[in-house]
Amino acid sequence: MKKSTTLSIPQPTDAELEILQLLWANQPCTVRDIHDALHIRGGTGYTTALKLMQVMHVKGLVERDDSQRAHVYRAAVSKERTQKRFMIDMVQRVFEGSSSQLVLHALGSQRASREELDAIRLLLNKLDKDAQ
Incomplete structure (x- = not known):
């Protein structure tokens, strides 16, 4: 039985989903942008936000433009x-x-x-x- 392409999308964790919601509303974003938004909500430290976004990039949940000094992220899934x-x-x-x-x-x-x-x-x- 062939898997649906929707089911092949990695399911984001709660923390990843929170980042995706920020990206959907404000993309593109740097890690600093995401960190600042999460910090206002009582969220996480900068290095945690960076690590989460790196993991999300590996999972295919976000795309990263590293042509500039500050990497810019976009949601890879709608x-x-x-x-x-x-x-x-x-x-x-x-x-x-x-x-x-x-x-x-x-x-x-x-x-x-x-x-x-x-x-x-x-x-x-x-x-x-x-x-x-």
Whole structure:
């Protein structure tokens, strides 16, 4: 059985995900930029941020431009792809492969805004139309 390309993306740790979120919002960033943002949140030291980003580069989660003195990093994976990776993993591990159970549980335990409900209805209508 062939693995999905989404599943072949390394799943970031919590600390790596925090760095990815900063990169998605502000890229490109230097290690100093990431460290400063993490430090404001009560985060980590500079060398820890540097080591995390080096590990993320090896894992393929970030790209590094080392043509300048201060290396500049960009996310190598999109936010949407990463969200999909986490979602697939959660559906498999927590909801026994049932995405409908995930949706029912999520909607039953969290209040959705009018805009979110409208978006859900549009998606359900599209899925219904595609199924026919």
